[in-house]
Amino acid sequence: MLKLQNVHTYYGAIQALNDVSVEVNKGEIVTLIGANGAGKTTLLMTVCGSPRASSGTVTFLDEDITQKDTHTIMQRGIAISPEGRRVFPDLTVAENLKMGGFFLKRDEIEAGLNHVYTLFPRLKERANQRAGTMSGGEQQMLAIGRALMTKPQLLLLDEPTLGLAPLIIAQIFDIIRTIREEGVTVFLVEQNANKALQVADRGYVLETGKVVLADTGANLLLNDEVRKAYLGA
């Protein structure tokens, strides 16, 4: 479904991705783990075309999207819950969610809202609070909810559990499983490698902009190097 081939990405003169090739198949949960600054976020954003890959190709559903504008790419059925949450601070929670469903019809929006509200009851409670004043964790929920609103085929999650309470973290992983059941493909970046690899079908390990390991989630969990570096064993 999503395929990155030999992708290089730069920020000005800094190279953040170096010859990265990654594949995500339909219906999978794929996770990407790596230390701080390894380039995980950059990889997700390169898929979104912001920044663009300076060489290599990104294909989504057999279409080359490497040079496409961000908005075009996102309209193809990709959604992201970005690093730093990026909720619209002055809009209410409900408005934020509706923005997620920008391209949907009115009744679809209603349905989407209900769906998100059942996943995150707290958001329903606070439907009219300005998003900027929500607590860190609440904003994280909102960011995920907003991404779900777009009814994506491929969902990109950048550290979705950051700042969430243990109970909610467990819920988030449940949700990831659920939406996979609903047919959404998930590409997940996590610090919480343990949990991430548990839900993931496959995983990639990124080190300073390079893919150094790729295997099934279960295998990676058993891999010694991974255990040492990312699982704290």
Added chain:
Amino acid sequence: MSEILPQLTQQLFNGLSLGAIYALIAIGYTMVYGIIGMINFAHGEIYMIGAYVGLVTLSAIGVGSGLPLVVIILIMLIVAVLVTGVYGYAIEKVAYAPLRGGPRLVPLISAIGMSIFLQNWVAIGQGARDMAVPALVTGSFQFQMGSDFVVTAPYSRIMIIVVTVLMMIALSLFIKYSRVGRASRACSQDLRMANLLGIDTNRIISFTFIIGAMLAAVGGVLIALAIGKLNPFIGFIVGIKAFTAAVLGGIGSIPGAMLGGVLLGLAETFAAAYISSQYKDIVAFGLLVFILLFRPTGLLGKPEVEKV
């Protein structure tokens, strides 16, 4: 004195009509600021160009063409709006778009440069002298108040107030309910995130500039008709006043622009009336400072919350 009340009424009308002008232009500032956080100093010049286009159109039609007045004014408005729309679009593409993402003050300077450029562009093309605009809309609404004071409301000014209010309502509804309007709200919060939701932010920005320019052009044409004098430099002062109005009302807020404009118009008028014309701008700016001291984000601006 029995004349206090009628005089007050007249001044109130004067202030409202001046405020309406400021408001109409302030919207353009507010919208552009709201979306890309930039003070578009060239906006006043668009207003000036709108006025010139109106005059050119009028001259093309000819004052004595026999067409009904309404039709003439409509044609002037339409042509002016179309032309300035192109101006707004082109300016954004040429002078601002390449600078996006850079340091924040760079577009501000570019806009000041653009403003100087446009003033002189018109000064060279149409001459730097005052141009007179024939008085198309003559006559006024009058009524006697008090012993011998006749309150006079020229139709040309009533027209400005009415049009401003209508535009404001239309625009507010548009922003609230149309797709483009909603997209522009998202853009004004977080351009990059809006983009990540699939919204074509470049188009929204262009659109914002076009709408802003069009509103300014409407202002330009109506005011040219009411005032009757044009020169390439009229945009600058009005631009600064309108910008002040936008800030006063809370920059980014469309009703705020309206409120700020009217307040500023009233403040200036009453200062001129009851203090002295000499002090009217001091009063206007003083009011701005005073209000911002108590409401640091303007009258209708949402207080900035930064959650730490």
Added chain:
Amino acid sequence: ADTIKIGIPQPMTGPATQYGDQIQAGALTAIEAINEAGGVKGMKLEPLLIDDGCEPKQAVPAANRVINEGAKFAVAHACSGTTVPAVNVYEQEGIVAITPGATSPLVTDTIKPHFFFRTIGRDDQQGPFAAKYIINTLKPKTVAILHDKQTYGSGVATQVRDNLSKDGVNVALFEGINVGDSDYSAVITKLKSLDPDLIYFGGYHAELGLLLRQAREQGLQTQFMGPEGVANKDLVAIAGPAVEGLLVTLPADFTKLPGNEKVLENFKKANRSPDGAFTLTAYAAVQILVDSINAVGQDPEKVADYMHSNTFNTAIGKVEYDAKGDLKEFEFAVYKWDKEGKLEQLKL
């Protein structure tokens, strides 16, 4: 050098362009006529046209430019606002300059220049003259005075006010308005309730045009009056029919001066119009410079000395200077506008 350069820094842009045009017309016609007649001591005059925009902040650069281009003589600056700062430069540098337009007393009063002269009267002649006319002929009970807060406008307005007050006329309002504003309705409403018998405006035509138009729009029919800075064709365009009845003080019409037939012929030859209040004053300025150079040569110091101590026969009649370069005599007249925008001189 084989030419004598004469700087002509004048408004070529901005609302005062009309006046710059008149001055250029006058100066150029004079220069061409003199060159045709063989120049000055065998040398041709070379005009240097420089724009000062009638903006005070462009005055010093424009004056510097005159100097940097190597001119030692100038027909300098129409507006008082530009002339006042520029005088310092000419005085410092020893450039002989004559203004054919600036009427403010400040031009010569503040530094009492040695090198700077006028071919036009002062506002402390024009103001009292206007005041006298107002008192003797219009006999108003109350007068309102507005001005544009600029050197010239506020200066002449102050003169009028002081002279009126001295003679017991009630000046009910004395207030400045902003140049460049387009809406004066607040102050007009104020005038409406004050209901004076006369409104005097000190300033230029652009503002007066709007004041007139907006006054009539609000139904204020009071008589307006202004100084020579408002007398301009553009005024008619801006104010439209509202201009009817406006009174202005202007230099007398020098085209009717006996002995000017030759001058008028030169204008005809050059295909320029001799009309306008400042055309012939500019013409005269060139004449005076040329006469002096003919007499004592090109040293500015000597030229200035010569000018202070001699009389000249010019297009504006006989000219004689006092110690600070002001005319010993100059005459203003009162004119009235009609509906078409024509001026008619009034008998006093």
Added chain:
Amino acid sequence: MSEVLLEVSGLTMRFGGLLAVDHVEFNVKSDEVFAIIGPNGAGKTTVFNCVGGFYKPTTGNIVMDGKPIQGLPSHKVAQHGLVRTFQNVRLFKSLTVLENLLVAQHTHIETGLVQGLLKTPSFRRSELEAQKRAAEWLDFMGIREYANREAGNLAYGHQRRLEIARCMITQPRLLMLDEPAAGLNPQEKRDLQQLIDLLRKEFGVAVLLIEHDMSLVMGVSDRILVMEHGKPITTGLPEDVRTDPRVIKAYLGEE
């Protein structure tokens, strides 16, 4: 027994209709690590903001070392020896690591204009001392090698460390950490735990901690306050809190 350093009582913070913090009471002793945990939106950060002077509490008393500090502006609070880190790291990104630490010493060093312009000896001395202190802290945090890099370019974990160093260099009595482990990997979390221990032992500073990572919280805290919906549910020792059914239900979930 060590004495009480910070005493918070009856703290209430209301945002419009929302009672974000509701009669919270706790105290922190001068050498303990005190943690606040609770579900998202429970009001933990808001407690920090009230204590630190970033919000003005609706009601309540905050006493630091015997002096009331509620309602003081945040920079005054900081001068009482109470400093904090933020839920999202807030470094001076385009300043270097060293400069971040120099800025933090602003209130302690020679800042006279004239002295600085003339580079008087006392000024030089004060600058050098400040640099020396900074160097010591960088060594202590193990980020000395990045001293001359722009802070914004550091890896996230290092940024967290720098933020803590920046607090410590102000010589605080109480260090408030808001989710310091967020975004760190397991290895880094363990380093952090050791660091907190060390700070308390070596520098005698009390720590007030908000954190969602239970292994860290249970590992370093002496006492824990659990909040839910702005209200305190319980305060107690880690073991007690961990097994408290209310806490499990509201926050921890079944493991």
Added chain:
Amino acid sequence: MGNNIKNALIAAVMAGVIIAPVFGLQIVRSGMQTHLKPEWNMILSGMAIVFIFQMIRPVFGRVFKSSGKKRSMPVLTEPMRRGLIFLLIALALVWPFTTGRAQVDIATLVLIYVMLGLGLNIVVGFAGLLDLGFVGFYAVGAYTYALLYHWAGWGFWEALPFAGGMSALFGFLLGFPVLRLRGDYLAIVTLGFGEIIRLMLINLYTLTGGPDGISGIPKPTVFGFPMARRAPEGVTTFHELVGWNYDTQDVIIYLYLMALCLALITLFVSNRVIRMPIGRAWEALREDEIACRSLGLNPTRIKLSAFTMGAMFAGFGGAFFAARQGLVNPESFTFIESALILAIVVLGGMGSQVGVILAAIILTVVPEIAREFAEYRMLIFGLVMVLMMMWRPQGLLPVKRPQVELKA
């Protein structure tokens, strides 16, 4: 290719729409009527130029792209920066003795703008406070000297510290209430203050001479001896003292050297101050006010110090301006002047002193050169401002921030 032609066509049509009402259809007045004088070739040639430009642009684009990945600005290193400063100073020193009057005169103007630019740089570049009313403090400085001279007969040297002090005081008093405003709200309030100061100067006629301003302000003396053609009774002028012939060139060079001294002092101070604790605090505050507060730094105090210091330099600049000009009036202190100074700072590359100097040179010299083009002067100036920003959005000479290095 087809797409390309289409785009070029659209652009050409738009160009037509833009040109037509301004150049293509000129309004001509005859009596009370106006009619239009069409200039079709104007419109058509404009459209043609745009069309051709759009057609060849992609080619250009390719050329540019192939040369270098991303045009990243060369950043000045510390030794290069010092070298450049010394070079500039050396050039400044020989300048008056090797060029003509006009050049020295312009250079003096440049130096005034350097002073103002460096002053505003403290406020905007270092402390990150957008000040659109800087010209107000410039005016206060100029009028302080002018008024002290006019009412009390003070000379330049006595008045100079007062001018700086007065401006600083204004900066302090005005800054106090408003510095808690954020970003652009601060900008508009400062703009308002600038205007209020100017309007007060116009209105306080009896004190300030209103629109006429104050004239006849003396130039700085040389150790008490005036540099003038004629001196008042009983005073020896400088040229009499040293037995030279009076030559205006001398005066101009003297003024230039004065300006150079003042500019160098400004440069020195602003260069020092950014390496001092207060300078670091400014930068820290620009980056993150909340973090600053959490560390015990008082934001208002720190901002005020930047605002006040910037204002003080504006005051010095103003006093010098008054002396050079011999005359002050409110016209010299309009908003556009503030905008120009701000443009110098931004074009220089915020916070970069060498950049500010270069930008001051460019933005002062361009309009002077453009005088050749008469009415196109300001058109060119505006265009240069826009193009400069596009060409160098990071500023002419972005420098690496001066950093305290921790040595091993």
